[in-house]
Amino acid sequence: xxxxxxxxxxxxKVPDDVIDLVFSIDCRRLEVDxxxxxxxxxxxxxxxxxxxxxxxxxxxxxxxxxNGWERPDPKLGQKLIPSRRTKLTIRVxxxxxxxxxxxxxxxxxxxxxxxxxxxxAKPKNLSKQGTIFARHVVLEPGEEADENQFLMRIAKEMSAxxxxxxxxxxxxTQEVQTPEGPIQTRSIMLADLSPEDxxxxxxxxxxxxxxxxxxxxxxxxxxxxxxxxxxx
Numbered sequence: 085x086x087x088x089x090x091x092x093x094x095x096x097k098v099p100d101d102v103i104d105l106v107f108s109i110d111c112r113r114l115e116v117d118x119x120x121x122x123x124x125x126x127x128x129x130x131x132x133x134x135x136x137x138x139x140x141x142x143x144x145x146x147x148x149x150x151n152g153w154e155r156p157d158p159k160l161g162q163k164l165i166p167s168r169r170t171k172l173t174i175r176v177x178x179x180x181x182x183x184x185x186x187x188x189x190x191x192x193x194x195x196x197x198x199x200x201x202x203x204x205a206k207p208k209n210l211s212k213q214g215t216i217f218a219r220h221v222v223l224e225p226g227e228e229a230d231e232n233q234f235l236m237r238i239a240k241e242m243s244a245x246x247x248x249x250x251x252x253x254x255x256x257t258q259e260v261q262t263p264e265g266p267i268q269t270r271s272i273m274l275a276d277l278s279p280e281d282x283x284x285x286x287x288x289x290x291x292x293x294x295x296x297x298x299x300x301x302x303x304x305x306x307x308x309x310x311x312x313x314x315x316x
Contacts (some may be wrong), residue, residue: 140294
């Protein structure tokens with residue numbers, strides 16, 4: 085863990101050269117481990133998503149705050165039950181916005197046998213909040229057993245980008261299932277970033293497999309939920 089207090093703050097108008105497209109969806113059920121199938125289906129429907137490394141697909145997550153709510157267990161064949169408020173979010177460079185919107189609007193995808201129909205999209209600017217979180221960052225060999233090795237690599241990569249890590253906390257190892265085998269990942273939270281660095285990390289992401297929900301940073305309110313990512 086890295087931890088250094090800094091009370092400096094900066095004003096920044098968030099650039100819109102990379103944005104999130106937040107699509108309404110109609111989907112009655114969805115496998116918990118749907119990230120690969122969703123990313124592949126979207127890539128087949130809109131090949132342009134695979135042509136720009138800034139493109140990324142957020143996995144679909146349901147809120148876990150309901151009384152008695154427990155995350156479905158895929159080993160028991162249980163599935164996610166999206167509500168009308170559940171959204172599909174795709175991160176794209178601004179110049180691809182119209183093409184991606186027009187291609188996906190009204191399209192029905194087959195996600196492991198479950199139909200998912202995509203509706204209209206609303207653009208959403210990235211956040212300048214200084215605490216950001218990635219649910220899945222692809223691990224290098226040995227990092228699944230050594231979180232310090234993972235943190236040191238991330239700090240080194242950030243330094244190469246001119247970003248100084250002051251506070252970082254990683255979560256447990258997780259897997260993203262694919263036909264070729266599981267992708268090993270960890271979650272990570274970075275805090276006390278400058279607005280410029282927070283936006284830059286959201287624009288660029290980190291590591292591989294952005295179309296499968298990996299390396300995507302989102303704003304985060306605090307540390308506690310990092311350890312409860314499986315319930316989000």
